[in-house]
Amino acid sequence: MCTPVVLEPDADDESTGDKDACMASVLARYRNTLIERTKHHLENGFPPERFYIHCDGALFGFKMPFVKKAPKVTFKKPIGSVSVSGHKFVGCPMPCGLKITRLIQKCLRNAHYLKDRLREVEIGAMLNELSSTVVFQWPQDEAFVRRWQLACEGNLAHVVVMPNVTMEKLDSFLGELIQGRSSWYKDGVQVPCLAADIGSSNCSCALHKFTSLE
Numbered sequence: 001m002c003t004p005v006v007l008e009p010d011a012d013d014e015s016t017g018d019k020d021a022c023m024a025s026v027l028a029r030y031r032n033t034l035i036e037r038t039k040h041h042l043e044n045g046f047p048p049e050r051f052y053i054h055c056d057g058a059l060f061g062f063k064m065p066f067v068k069k070a071p072k073v074t075f076k077k078p079i080g081s082v083s084v085s086g087h088k089f090v091g092c093p094m095p096c097g098l099k100i101t102r103l104i105q106k107c108l109r110n111a112h113y114l115k116d117r118l119r120e121v122e123i124g125a126m127l128n129e130l131s132s133t134v135v136f137q138w139p140q141d142e143a144f145v146r147r148w149q150l151a152c153e154g155n156l157a158h159v160v161v162m163p164n165v166t167m168e169k170l171d172s173f174l175g176e177l178i179q180g181r182s183s184w185y186k187d188g189v190q191v192p193c194l195a196a197d198i199g200s201s202n203c204s205c206a207l208h209k210f211t212s213l214e
Contacts, residue, residue, distance in 0.1 A: 038053065041053065041078065052080045053078065053079045053080055054079070054080055054081045054082075054083070055073055055079050055081070055082045055083070056083055057073070057082060057083060057084035057085075058083075058084065058085050058088065059085060059088040059089055060089070061073075061082070061083070061084030061085070061089075062084050062089045062090060063089060075102055075105075079102075080101060080102055081099055081100065081101040081102065082099070082100050082101075083097050083098060083099040083100075084097065084098050085097050086098055101163070103163040104132075106163060107132040107161050107162060107163060107165075108130070108131075108132055108161075110132075110161045110165055110166075110167065110170060111127055111131065111132040111133070111134055111161040112127065113167065113170060114127075114134050114159065114161060114170050114173075114174070115127040115134050115136075117170070117174055118134070118136050118174070119202075119204075121174075121178055122204045123136055123137055123177070123181070123204055124136060124137045124191075124194045124198065124202055124203045124204040124205070125137070125198075125202060126198035126199065126202040132160060132161040132162075133158055133159070133160050133161075134158060134159045134161065135156055135157075135158045135197075135198055136156070136157060136158070136159070137155060137156070137157070137191065137192065137194060137204070138152050138154070138155050138156055138157045139157060139177060139180060139181075139184070140180075140181075140184040140185075141180055141184065144176065144177070144180055145157070148173060148176075154197070155192045155194055155197065156194065156197055156198070159173075190205070191204060191205050192205060193205040193207060193208065195207075195208055
């Protein structure tokens with residue numbers, strides 16, 4: 001397939017002006033090179049510290065999954081992110097967009113790590129398989145809750161594991177939580193039952209803690 005020739009307009013062209021003429025000049029001069037280089041990196045991979053490829057789905061991004069002959073956009077290729085416009089094909093009344101990044105996998109992995117570590121130390125916790133929100137037993141210390149900016153309701157708190165949340169940060173959080181629990185639950189103070197909220201298999205109270213560790 002032949003690429004159409006893009007001619008560079010004169011700098012004083014009345015219909016384009018200096019800025020448009022400059023942009024057209026760049027596109028005309030480097031269009032083929034940019035396309036070929038992008039194809040090369042998509043097909044052969046590239047060091048992530050050197051390149052970042054973002055796929056802007058814009059208007060057609062929402063249509064592509066339903067068009068048989070449309071190319072498939074997938075993270076099996078070394079792209080960093082994909083976005084689509086919500087105010088175009090979908091018809092949202094205000095400008096908006098949806099962006100999906102490769103970092104989603106990192107968030108899910110770290111969320112499962114947090115849930116597993118909580119349950120290892122017998123703290124009731126629940127995580128839906130495809131979610132990055134970990135629900136667990138509310139810490140009995142308002143200062144701790146404020147410091148870690150936890151959202152709490154009733155006997156539950158939750159952590160939304162975002163891309164900036166590292167393993168080191170999770171370990172620091174867990175270390176403080178475990179240390180705090182040693183003083184919160186003593187002198188006969190019982191761990192509350194969370195079975196009605198997150199299910200008996202995720203609860204670590206005296207009645208259900210054995211089923212939560214199965």
